[in-house]
Amino acid sequence: MKKIVSIGVLLCLLLVGCAAEKEREKTGASEPSEPWITFDTTVIEANEYGSFDLSGTSESSFTMRYKKTNRTILVKDNQFKVQAMYDKDFPDELEISFERSNDDEPIVQRFTLDYSKYIAKNEADEQLAKDVEERMPPLLETIVAESKGQILQIEPVLGNYRMLKVVIPLSVKYERNGEKKRIMDTLGHDIQARTAEVLYPDGEKIPYLYFRYNETNELLGSSQLLYRNRFTLSDAESY
Structure with a gap:
């Protein structure tokens, strides 16, 4: 009788262990992976010419696509800075696509352009x-x-x-x-x-x-x- 009870307890422990392992695997699979590219800010300062810079960190070099412009960005020490981007239409917001050759889907990021310093300077110049x-x-x-x-x-x-x-x-x-x-x-x-x-x-x-x-x-x-x-x-x- 004792042997039967011991076997039953052992089976229960095995079943609990298997269920816990499956739950851990399920939880791990559902956690999103860290993006390979991040940005110092998504609110970018723009000047009176519609020009702005973009900076951040990336695991590797990448291609940036905005409207009809494609630019290959080289990354050093996981840091990058893209200077003198330009949009003559002075948009309040814009979307830029970032992709690597070994990725299936690009990362699309929306940015807000901040013209407040330009506006303040323009008002001061007019005065x-x-x-x-x-x-x-x-x-x-x-x-x-x-x-x-x-x-x-x-x-x-x-x-x-x-x-x-x-x-x-x-x-x-x-x-x-x-x-x-x-x-x-x-x-x-x-x-x-x-x-x-x-x-x-x-x-x-x-x-x-x-x-x-x-x-x-x-x-x-x-x-x-x-x-x-x-x-x-x-x-x-x-x-």
């Missing part, structure tokens, strides 16, 4: 342009008036206030070269300092200046290309 148009004309008139005849007129070149034509009396032409340079430096630095506050609120740049004589429109000198606060004397003749 700055409005401020320049409103503030520069009276400021230039004030600079001319306060120069006590040293400056006859200041006007934008082709409507661009970042390039200014400074008209000075023809009498300066007959000064010594050292005096011409001194006049140009003194007036130029003052004009640049006062107008830069309006033109470049960030303080990173100053306007380019041309100095010309009235009546003849001859060039006295101008700002240097790389160093705008340095002036080159063009009319170097001494009288």
Whole structure:
């Protein structure tokens, strides 16, 4: 009788063990595998040209397909970065397909394009342009008036206030070269300092200046290309 009970218990244990093993196999088969490619973000910053970058990790190199464009992306140390992707239609969302040669199905990922920095910059540029148009004309008139005849007129070149034509009396032409340079430096630095506050609120740049004589429109000198606060004397003749 004891042998029969022992055999029954053993059979029950075997049946339970088999059922547990099958359950584990079933559970393991149902767990999804990790994707071979992941992305740093699915919300991508785009600029004013509709251009954006894409980065993430991948187990291997792959082909990326977007609209009619196919690009082979090489992966190093499981990292990748795709630069200067472009869509002239400025979509809010887009779908990109990623595939490898040994996979049956590609991975299709939807991304959201974020234009907020571009919009903010565009709004700031528009406000700055409005401020320049409103503030520069009276400021230039004030600079001319306060120069006590040293400056006859200041006007934008082709409507661009970042390039200014400074008209000075023809009498300066007959000064010594050292005096011409001194006049140009003194007036130029003052004009640049006062107008830069309006033109470049960030303080990173100053306007380019041309100095010309009235009546003849001859060039006295101008700002240097790389160093705008340095002036080159063009009319170097001494009288």
